[in-house]
Amino acid sequence: MMAWWRNLARPGPRLRLAAVALMLAGPVQAQDGVAPLLTLDQDRFFLQSDFGKATIERERAASVVLEQENKRIEAELVAEEQALTEERKTLPPKEFAAKAEAFDQKVERIRAEQDAKVRELTDTRDEDRKAFLKAAVPVLGDLLGQKKATAILDKNLVILSLSAIDVTDEAIEMVNAALAEKPVPAP
Numbered sequence: 001m002m003a004w005w006r007n008l009a010r011p012g013p014r015l016r017l018a019a020v021a022l023m024l025a026g027p028v029q030a031q032d033g034v035a036p037l038l039t040l041d042q043d044r045f046f047l048q049s050d051f052g053k054a055t056i057e058r059e060r061a062a063s064v065v066l067e068q069e070n071k072r073i074e075a076e077l078v079a080e081e082q083a084l085t086e087e088r089k090t091l092p093p094k095e096f097a098a099k100a101e102a103f104d105q106k107v108e109r110i111r112a113e114q115d116a117k118v119r120e121l122t123d124t125r126d127e128d129r130k131a132f133l134k135a136a137v138p139v140l141g142d143l144l145g146q147k148k149a150t151a152i153l154d155k156n157l158v159i160l161s162l163s164a165i166d167v168t169d170e171a172i173e174m175v176n177a178a179l180a181e182k183p184v185p186a187p
Contacts, residue, residue: 039165041156055132084096135179143171
């Protein structure tokens, strides 16, 4: 026997009918003193804002530099490994083993250094997002007040809503204008 609540997750004719009725209802208006809820696509809010675009471009440029550095290092290590392989033919086993061990340690050290650089890029991205959201909170607060709404929810967490309550485009315009006046300091 299926629990009654499992049926709620299955879209049936009534849910589809309710969704169509909501779409045809038009913009949400505060009724009986109840303020509406708003939704915001947080990813699009960041990525399509001027700040987000600049952040992504900086990250892309840093990634390209890191990728080029990795290719250069890889070419150097391949050449060094080939030279070591050639030396193997003429070196005593003990001397070759020592050189091979030193090469392996060098490779591990370089790998750790390059991994740290990747983590630094990720940390910078996270810090940029935090700085953006910190700067965006007052803008979103203004938008909330302008719309006389009670909350802004993440659009990706809402199961069903009217497109009229999505304020992402307005929020992007407002945050661009606010940050153009007072830029967010780089992390």
